Amino acid sequence: MARWQPDARGRLEAAAFELFRERGFEQTTVADIAARASLDKRTFYRLFGDKREALFSGSGRVEEVLVRAVTETDAGPFEAVVAAFRRVAEELFADRLELVRARQAIIESSPELQERELRKSGSLAAAVTAALRARGLDETTATLATESGATVFRVAFARWIAPDSDAPLSDLIAEVAAELRAITSAPNALTSAGPDEPSRRW
Amino acid sequence: MARWQPDARGRLEAAAFELFRERGFEQTTVADIAARASLDKRTFYRLFGDKREALFSGSGRVEEVLVRAVTETDAGPFEAVVAAFRRVAEELFADRLELVRARQAIIESSPELQERELRKSGSLAAAVTAALRARGLDETTATLATESGATVFRVAFARWIAPDSDAPLSDLIAEVAAELRAITSAPNALTSAGPDEPSRRW
DNA sequence: ACGGTCATGTCGCAAAGTGACATCGGCACT
DNA sequence: AGTGCCGATGTCACTTTGCGACATGACCGT
Incomplete structure (x- = not known):
């Protein structure tokens, strides 16, 4: 045999x-x-x-890139996480839009897979937070920076795989990060902030 | 019978x-x-x-309170979400520390339950985002405000159920919200930009 | 050629879910 | 009371998941 x-x-x-x-x-x-x-x-x-695991073999690589990027920079915590996600976007996602779309369609069709993806994201976040803590940040700061960055990524990712999208994921991440800043730093904006100017490489 | x-x-x-x-x-x-x-x-x-569902019957009530609170205020999006979570803390969690701790211990002991909790949180978030959109906010702003608020809640919640904690959850939420503002509002430039060969197979 | 080890296959089983059908309790209506 | 329906529960049988235990074949070093 x-x-x-x-x-x-x-x-x-x-x-x-x-x-x-x-x-x-x-x-x-x-x-x-x-x-x-x-x-x-x-x-x-x-x-x-x-x-479920058969669909999630790639998360190991994402974690690698994320942790490395966060470790090798000395930018502020939130900026570091956002930059790390942009690295992931460039190294792991660019050029694979259709594949990623197909995979995402599968995940969204099954609650079980959605749960698993959430868990994978969670453990990714834990790894990033640990990497930030290794840089000397306190637990709360590290967690908030990680989670905020992850949120930015999720929103940008959703836009990226939307059927009418064509902007590079990395650029979208930068845009959304700017929007998040606008929301949390102005404690009175009643309405939304319109699409700001996409901050380029900063 | x-x-x-x-x-x-x-x-x-x-x-x-x-x-x-x-x-x-x-x-x-x-x-x-x-x-x-x-x-x-x-x-x-x-x-x-x-x-798993036998452990998560309470999430319906949380959603109710959250959505109502977000709907009935006219504060800025992020502030509204934070305030809504404080309402939840006061109405649903205060006075139940021990029960919540026991429940959380069960959840943390099982990956399956962690996944389910993540999913519940996700659908809660979707409801809050929808409520914000009903107030006229655009999708991105609503999502970012919801996710940021949820992150604040998670961090505060973790502190609350920590064995040595005694501050009311509602106060902790307010504290963590302030910390988040501090982190995201100071744009500290510096990119990653490393010459790395792209890896394959995400 | 020998023995060891590793990857794979085979068998069997407990537990998760689910569909189909039976049964019992209360309810409305005569 | 009698009749008949309906909704909640029980019973049975079945598929699938996931895993333990063991068998077997292939490769490797000596």
Whole structure:
């Protein structure tokens, strides 16, 4: 028997991605995934904690880039986090709009996957906060900077994958960061702040 | 047979809470919960979508208070959200520190429950954002205000349930909100800009 | 060739959910 | 009271998840 399959993990990820697109997440069985990759269900569970994990293998790389970027700068906490997310946008997301859209569509179709994504984001945030603390910041400051930066990223990301969007994610992040500043620093603005001038490289 | 149980839902919630505390979430079976409430497993699934939901029945009330508070004020978006969370703190959390601590301990013991809590928070946030939009704010402003306010709440909440804490949650929220302002309002220039080769496979 | 180790397959099982159907209790209406 | 309907609950059977235990085949160093 073909014991020793090259890149079993990668093949399972690919099979899962295809099947989730074809039939949807809930209509896809782990046995289906394994079958398409010519592997056994049990093998799947040895490589992935559960069915959802097959979609989230990339989060490790995101964490790497994020932590490295935050560690290697000496900008203010919030600025550092925003810059780190822009790094991620440039290194990991640019050029992959369609792939990211497809993946996001799958996630949004299933509550289970949404939950998992939230958890992944949470652990990413924890790692960034830890990196900030390693720079000497106190817990509260580090957490607030991380969460604010993550919020900026989420909003910018949503705009990026919107069907009519074409601006680079990195630019969108910079714009949204500026908007956040406007909101939190002016304790009386009753109405919204219009789309400000996109701050370039600052 | 005893068809017709008074307050089946409440009894199942109580039974679940007890069992989760006694044996932990994963070691508790839905059949166990139902048995303690003298009901059938199938009945549990008619009242709750899944095992986790038994712990999250309170989120409905939180949403009510939040949305009402945000709707009935004309303060700036961020201020309105912070004030709304303070309302929640006063009306729903004050006087229940020990209960909340126990509940939080259960949640933190199980990744599954953490995911569910994240999702609940997310749908709460969506409701608040919608309420802000109903006041005429644009999507981005509403989202940023909601998320920032939620972050403030999370940080304050963590302090509140910390073992050595004794300040009222509502006060902690006000303090943390001030700290967030301090962080985001001082734009401190400095980019990341590192020559790095892009990694593959997000 | 030998033994060890690692990746994979096979088998079986507890628990999560769910659909279909049965049953009981109260309720309205005669 | 009698009848009949409806909603809440129980029962059964089933699919899927996820995992433990064990078997087996492939590769590796000696």
